[in-house]
Amino acid sequence: MSTIKNNDLLLDNIGSNEKYPINFSELEQAAKEKLEAGPFGYIRSSAGGEETYRKNSNSFEKYSIVPRFLTDVSALNTEVTILGRTYPHPLFIAPVGVNKIAHEDGEIAVAKAAAKFNYPYIQSTVSSYSIEEIAEATEGSSKWFQLYWSQNKEISFSMIQRAEAAGYEAIVLTVDTVMLGWREEDVRNQFSPLKRGFGQGNYASDPVFMAALPDQSKDAIIDSMIENIYHPTLNWNNIEELREYTSLPILLKGILHPEDAKLAIEKGLDGIIVSNHGGRQLDGVIASIDALPEIVEIVNGKIPVLFDSGVRRGSDAVKALALGATAVCIGRPFIWGLASGGQAGVERVLENFLQETNVSISLSGARNLEELRKLKIVRS
Numbered sequence: 527m528s529t530i531k532n533n534d535l536l537l538d539n540i541g542s543n544e545k546y547p548i549n550f551s552e553l554e555q556a557a558k559e560k561l562e563a564g565p566f567g568y569i570r571s572s573a574g575g576e577e578t579y580r581k582n583s584n585s586f587e588k589y590s591i592v593p594r595f596l597t598d599v600s601a602l603n604t605e606v607t608i609l610g611r612t613y614p615h616p617l618f619i620a621p622v623g624v625n626k627i628a629h630e631d632g633e634i635a636v637a638k639a640a641a642k643f644n645y646p647y648i649q650s651t652v653s654s655y656s657i658e659e660i661a662e663a664t665e666g667s668s669k670w671f672q673l674y675w676s677q678n679k680e681i682s683f684s685m686i687q688r689a690e691a692a693g694y695e696a697i698v699l700t701v702d703t704v705m706l707g708w709r710e711e712d713v714r715n716q717f718s719p720l721k722r723g724f725g726q727g728n729y730a731s732d733p734v735f736m737a738a739l740p741d742q743s744k745d746a747i748i749d750s751m752i753e754n755i756y757h758p759t760l761n762w763n764n765i766e767e768l769r770e771y772t773s774l775p776i777l778l779k780g781i782l783h784p785e786d787a788k789l790a791i792e793k794g795l796d797g798i799i800v801s802n803h804g805g806r807q808l809d810g811v812i813a814s815i816d817a818l819p820e821i822v823e824i825v826n827g828k829i830p831v832l833f834d835s836g837v838r839r840g841s842d843a844v845k846a847l848a849l850g851a852t853a854v855c856i857g858r859p860f861i862w863g864l865a866s867g868g869q870a871g872v873e874r875v876l877e878n879f880l881q882e883t884n885v886s887i888s889l890s891g892a893r894n895l896e897e898l899r900k901l902k903i904v905r906s
């Protein structure tokens with residue numbers, strides 16, 4: 527439960543002489559000034575003509591909140607219970623790989639900032655640091671593990687067992703990346719993080735992965751990662767297999783079709799993340815926020831429905847929550863914070879994001895997430 531004091535959240539930020547990037551485009555600009563063209567382009571860009579990337583954030587403008595007043599919003603409770611665990615607020619860190627291309631401290635900096643502001647951290651398979659390294663750096667905070675299926679499925683099973691042993695709370699299987707999307711900016715810049723040796727944290731530390739290599743050279747690691755990450759055969763049977771190797775809840779990330787949401791429930795999955803990977807996979811797909819309402823309807827509260835793609839500020843998160851998302855994952859905004867200011871940069875992004883979200887919920891007239899979900903949202 528947090529108490530909103532008169533103007534405190536905004537005025538906390540005003541008073542020193544320090545100036546810093548505050549909105550998404552300022553953060554992106556600050557990161558651009560720090561990064562080389564290759565890493566900057568890799569993070570910024572999306573697939574194809576970036577139609578879906580643009581639609582993701584623009585589509586939020588179609589949804590308008592119709593607020594209620596005179597509801598005494600002096601006490602706000604943003605707690606959310608997901609799969610038996612209660613989190614203080616409904617904001618998560620989306621899984622983003624190869625963070626070292628943005629900053630030397632990479633995922634460690636992000637996971638520490640996340641722990642400080644109580645954002646559950648979803649660690650990517652292609653992290654620069656391993657599951658065990660992140661766990662050690664952020665003991666006691668909530669962490670989930672995102673899995674990219676491996677062509678050699680024993681590697682997948684090994685990684686989820688490591689995540690379980692390290693105290694991670696859930697497995698997120700990304701289903702929209704059976705191969706990389708068509709990303710022209712990376713071809714233009716001739717930049718592939720994997721080919722340059724980034725994102726090996728979980729592979730180079732995995733006994734099953736390392737044992738399967740022809741030799742232990744750097745090139746062998748890179749070649750085998752690239753080979754394993756391409757997994758076009760992924761299908762519903764693999765998920766049943768996955769289930770045998772972990773007792774952790776399993777969520778599917780990348781669901782856009784209501785029928786796939788329905789299938790996920792039928793197959794016994796524990797949750798889904800409505801996402802189009804920030805427009806980085808198939809260009810031309812539906813904006814994530816447009817996919818959300820129908821999926822929420824068909825799921826009908828049976829499993830949690832998390833959400834990402836295009837969330838740029840607290841009021842976007844509030845719209846997604848009002849449309850029925852159980853929680854919202856933040857992606858690019860925190861990476862720009864990382865690139866521009868390391869851990870402190872991420873902390874500032876997460877703190878401001880949380881504060882804007884809290885102010886927005888209160889100003890909508892809701893006192894908790896249940897009331898927020900009952901709020902009227904009109905679509906233009």
Ligand SMILES: Cc1cc2nc3c(=O)[nH]c(=O)nc-3n(C[C@H](O)[C@H](O)[C@H](O)COP(=O)(O)O)c2cc1C
Nearest residue numbers: 569620621622623650700803804835836837857858
């Ligand atoms: C640079 C970058 C790397 C990403 N790496 C992963 C990843 O390793 N695994 C994954 O499931 N999603 C990954 N994503 C997708 C994010 O989890 C999330 O779906 C996306 O960032 C949401 O879009 P937005 O950042 O535009 O809001 C990545 C996104 C970016 C921008």
